[in-house]
Amino acid sequence: MSASSLKDAPANWPSPHPQLRTTSRRRTQAFNSGQRSGASPFPPFLIPVPRSLASAILIPASRTVSQPHSSRVYQNSPRVHELSPEERTLYDTLDPSRIPQHVAIIMDGNGRWAGKRALKRFLGHQQGAESVQYVVETASRIDLPWITLYAFSLENNLRRPKSEVNFLMKLLKSYLVSNVERMNDNNIRMAYIGRTHELPSEVQDTMRWAEAQTAKNTGTTLTLALNYGSRSEIVDATRRLAHSILAEAAHRGISLEDMLAAEGVDDALNTRLTEATLASNLYTAHMPDPDLVIRTSGEQRISNFLLWQIAYAEIFVTERLWPDFRGLHLLEAIADYQQRERRFGGLGETSDEDLGSVLPTEPELTR
Ligand code: FPP
Numbered sequence: 001m002s003a004s005s006l007k008d009a010p011a012n013w014p015s016p017h018p019q020l021r022t023t024s025r026r027r028t029q030a031f032n033s034g035q036r037s038g039a040s041p042f043p044p045f046l047i048p049v050p051r052s053l054a055s056a057i058l059i060p061a062s063r064t065v066s067q068p069h070s071s072r073v074y075q076n077s078p079r080v081h082e083l084s085p086e087e088r089t090l091y092d093t094l095d096p097s098r099i100p101q102h103v104a105i106i107m108d109g110n111g112r113w114a115g116k117r118a119l120k121r122f123l124g125h126q127q128g129a130e131s132v133q134y135v136v137e138t139a140s141r142i143d144l145p146w147i148t149l150y151a152f153s154l155e156n157n158l159r160r161p162k163s164e165v166n167f168l169m170k171l172l173k174s175y176l177v178s179n180v181e182r183m184n185d186n187n188i189r190m191a192y193i194g195r196t197h198e199l200p201s202e203v204q205d206t207m208r209w210a211e212a213q214t215a216k217n218t219g220t221t222l223t224l225a226l227n228y229g230s231r232s233e234i235v236d237a238t239r240r241l242a243h244s245i246l247a248e249a250a251h252r253g254i255s256l257e258d259m260l261a262a263e264g265v266d267d268a269l270n271t272r273l274t275e276a277t278l279a280s281n282l283y284t285a286h287m288p289d290p291d292l293v294i295r296t297s298g299e300q301r302i303s304n305f306l307l308w309q310i311a312y313a314e315i316f317v318t319e320r321l322w323p324d325f326r327g328l329h330l331l332e333a334i335a336d337y338q339q340r341e342r343r344f345g346g347l348g349e350t351s352d353e354d355l356g357s358v359l360p361t362e363p364e365l366t367r
Helices: 025-032 085-091 110-116 121-141 154-159 162-185 201-213 230-252 256-263 265-272 275-279 327-339
Strands: 102-106 146-153 189-193 221-228 292-295 314-317
Touching: 085 327, 102 327, 110 121, 121 146, 121 162, 121 327, 146 154, 146 162, 154 162, 154 221, 162 189, 162 201, 162 221, 189 201, 230 256, 230 275, 256 265, 292 327, 314 327
Parallel strands: 102 146, 102 292, 146 221, 189 221, 292 314
Antiparallel strands: none
């Protein structure tokens, strides 16, 4: 990335929140002076499976997050005094032991927000980027371990005008450069999921830089889903699994056919292709599944976001447009989530009917 990258942003970017308009020269200099060293060359899910990795289909230790019931013991976050008075009032009504481990957000409505004000769409995206920072900082103050934001879908990449895609890329770079210091101040670690290797190389450089700059942080992990699609994630995971099985055969010095035949093909596949092995090859293998999915702007759909991972998530849809969404609204969604009874396909805690001697009655169908 060049020192002029921030100049790529439209010159007339207004910010109604000057506290978020940070001077970025120092950080840009740090970036240009090579403080990128230490950046992991690729997110783990982009690393090709080496032939020697015969055991790649085993579940990595990092995937041992217990689900669906977490044993994590929550207490009041030590940073609640940093919440705004309104946030604090709402936070005090929450049960700290039932703060979700992972919240995923479909940020929608930037265009409508701009349209309502007769502004260009890009200003809606720009305002949306500010919402990102507000919401993530509140998440860090309440000690939310994981927050994942749908920032740019594969479909956005393919179906939006080139000029809008280009603007979103510039906005992402600018956002990262401008906010890394705030991320560090808030102990937030940055990560990404998606086919990020297909993004422009200068954007990838900035992403890796921000990831490296925040890698040592131990608070909230902010994961941006970029060039992300859930179906393609499942396809990528399946390919990785297939490669790991081929690598296993190569490692053992036998053909795939012989390896599978030796165990019995069905048994061999049933062991290697399971929900756990597929999940351990998703981009999200290192994270717990989301407990709560929030969608802004009122649309009641999932839009190819984390389809596998949200199997049992609670869904909260708000009419509020993303650029108007703040930390307080995150807390409102969590308050609503805490009213839900999560069953994971089972029964509620109060259900103890004895059905031992009950037979179903014949249905009386009418013509
Ligand atoms: C939908 O608005 C939102 C997106 C295209 C993705 C979210 C992008 C941002 C919040 C901005 C940048 C993010 C970062 C992390 C810097 P839309 O255009 O679909 O809204 P509409 O449905 O009202 O048209």
